[in-house]
Amino acid sequence: MRAVVTVTGIDRRGVVAAVSSFLAEKRVNIEEITQTILGGRFAMMMVVDTSEIQEEFSLLAVEAAALGDRIEMNIRLQHADIFEAMHTV
Amino acid sequence: MLNSSQILETIEMVEREHLDIRTVTMGISLLSCIRENAQKTAEAVYDRVMKKAEDLVSVTLALSREYGIPIVNKRVSVTPVSLITASFPEESAEVGLALDRAAKELGIDFLGGYSALVHKGTADYEAAFLKTIPAVLAETERICSSVNVGSTRSGINIDAVRMMGELIKETANLTADRGGIGCCKLVVFCNAVEDNPFMAGAFHGVGEADTVINVGVSGPGVVQHALAACPEADLTEAAEVIKRTAFKITRAGQLIAREAALRLGARFGIVDLSLAPTPMRGDSVAHILEELGLSVVGCHGTTAALALLNDAVKKGGVMASSRVGGLSGAFIPVSEDIGMIESAENGQITLEKLEAMTCVCSVGLDMIAIPGDTPAETIAAIIADEAAIGMVNNKTTAVRVIPVPGKGVGEEVRFGGLLGRAPILPVHGGDASKFIGRGGLIPAPIHSFKN
Numbered sequence: 001m002r003a004v005v006t007v008t009g010i011d012r013r014g015v016v017a018a019v020s021s022f023l024a025e026k027r028v029n030i031e032e033i034t035q036t037i038l039g040g041r042f043a044m045m046m047v048v049d050t051s052e053i054q055e056e057f058s059l060l061a062v063e064a065a066a067l068g069d070r071i072e073m074n075i076r077l078q079h080a081d082i083f084e085a086m087h088t089v
Numbered sequence: 090m091l092n093s094s095q096i097l098e099t100i101e102m103v104e105r106e107h108l109d110i111r112t113v114t115m116g117i118s119l120l121s122c123i124r125e126n127a128q129k130t131a132e133a134v135y136d137r138v139m140k141k142a143e144d145l146v147s148v149t150l151a152l153s154r155e156y157g158i159p160i161v162n163k164r165v166s167v168t169p170v171s172l173i174t175a176s177f178p179e180e181s182a183e184v185g186l187a188l189d190r191a192a193k194e195l196g197i198d199f200l201g202g203y204s205a206l207v208h209k210g211t212a213d214y215e216a217a218f219l220k221t222i223p224a225v226l227a228e229t230e231r232i233c234s235s236v237n238v239g240s241t242r243s244g245i246n247i248d249a250v251r252m253m254g255e256l257i258k259e260t261a262n263l264t265a266d267r268g269g270i271g272c273c274k275l276v277v278f279c280n281a282v283e284d285n286p287f288m289a290g291a292f293h294g295v296g297e298a299d300t301v302i303n304v305g306v307s308g309p310g311v312v313q314h315a316l317a318a319c320p321e322a323d324l325t326e327a328a329e330v331i332k333r334t335a336f337k338i339t340r341a342g343q344l345i346a347r348e349a350a351l352r353l354g355a356r357f358g359i360v361d362l363s364l365a366p367t368p369m370r371g372d373s374v375a376h377i378l379e380e381l382g383l384s385v386v387g388c389h390g391t392t393a394a395l396a397l398l399n400d401a402v403k404k405g406g407v408m409a410s411s412r413v414g415g416l417s418g419a420f421i422p423v424s425e426d427i428g429m430i431e432s433a434e435n436g437q438i439t440l441e442k443l444e445a446m447t448c449v450c451s452v453g454l455d456m457i458a459i460p461g462d463t464p465a466e467t468i469a470a471i472i473a474d475e476a477a478i479g480m481v482n483n484k485t486t487a488v489r490v491i492p493v494p495g496k497g498v499g500e501e502v503r504f505g506g507l508l509g510r511a512p513i514l515p516v517h518g519g520d521a522s523k524f525i526g527r528g529g530l531i532p533a534p535i536h537s538f539k540n
Contacts, residue, residue: 004096034093045093058154076100078157080091085340087095089408 254469279479335405361415362406375428387438418451
């Protein structure tokens with residue numbers, strides 16, 4: 001299943017490392033990454049494949065948000081269909 | 090192919106502009122629950138609702154987490170209860186209480202369908218059922234009731250209208266300690282729809298499948314934000330912006346509706362593409378109208394702006410969903426919309442203007458607090474006016490007014506939560522009791538004869 005990870009917040013060291021190790025540990029494969037810093041604001045988007053995850057996707061989304069709380073960033077893991085549905089005819 | 094600006098736009102809509110799925114409502118037929126007495130019927134109804142909606146809350150929670158979009162309310166609508174209790178109508182409350190117990194145990198917000206359809210005539214069992222409504226609304230927390238008193242095809246049942254005026258007063262008095270809150274759960278319709286997912290008017294029509302999922306989307310804040318980005322657009326362009334925004338919102342609803350139906354083993358019913366406000370700032374239909382160029386909602390031009398909004402929402406939504414239904418358009422509840430509340434507080438919007446607005450919005454006079462000493466006949470006359478608008482214009486109209494016990498014009502009532510607060514609006518002091526007292530049926534309009 002394709003999903004989208006978005007990470008936003010004040011730029012700091014180790015964000016990419018923390019997020020990608022979390023995803024690797026959860027057997028999520030990163031297919032695409034874009035990342036920018038705009039006026040000190042960090043924004044990263046990833047398209048990922050979650051077909052090999054060992055737990056329910058909804059729980060993984062909760063854990064991703066919890067990781068965000070720990071590293072003081074906003075992390076969302078969402079099913080890609082919501083974006084496809086809203087922006088394509 | 091996803092691009093980052095689209096991803097960010099969706100996230101922005103949810104986090105800053107209050108985009109949400111307002112309700113996932115499971116419609117459940119109760120026709121198979123009719124037994125020989127009230128007690129056995131109540132047991133069968135309780136068991137069926139508990140079984141069918143067992144996973145409603147957990148599935149919607151999972152969907153909300155997976156798609157990253159809030160699902161605010163989880164609700165159930167059932168077959169109009171008057172049909173289930175026709176053999177023992179005086180004991181209908183037993184079924185109402187069983188439904189309330191089920192709603193509490195399931196953890197859902199509201200359960201709608203303590204209802205009767207009396208648009209062409211009131212059967213004896215229906216008259217007896219209607220009399221049980223005030224006590225049931227006073228004794229239960231989550232039960233909602235609706236009564237259909239008219240339709241374009243059949244006319245308006247003024248005997249039922251008169252009775253509803255009395256029942257609304259009685260409901261207010263039985264819940265006087267809470268500002269007459271029982272009336273927030275009671276709506277009187279003309280042209281009621283069978284697949285409405287929104288409360289208080291949701292019920293599961295007899296023409297529906299056994300179990301269906303109907304979803305109501307919302308997002309007034311998203312529409313307001315989109316309009317704010319084009320302050321110089323002419324009204325044709327503004328309508329296009331609303332259409333495009335409604336399309337995106339509805340697509341989110343369609344996705345959730347299909348997925349919820351699949352996981353809950355129910356049919357996908359409809360998506361109701363209504364703009365439903367909440368008392369939160371940034372979630373107001375009134376502010377969309379002001380964004381279009383009105384200094385305050387209620388001024389001249391409000392009806393035209395609302396007509397534009399309502400139509401553009403429908404056009405965008407229809408394209409986005411395989412099945413659209415319910416009420417679909419813009420809601421204008423006074424107590425549930427911060428823009429409406431403020432306009433009413435400042436005396437800028439009147440009952441008469443609200444009535445005019447209901448000619449072009451998707452429903453009717455909604456969540457309006459009126460003086461507690463308003464006579465039952467005057468409330469009935471308000472219902473009759475509103476039903477006439479629905480009947481003649483081939484649209485759903487509704488009345489949900491609260492005659493707040495012990496309060497008058499200039500005072501305010503607070504219900505809290507999504508029900509909000511409302512200043513008491515004045516009603517006309519003239520007397521329509523002779524007109525209402527005549528009773529009978531207002532015949533259907535000439536354009537109803539289409540066969």
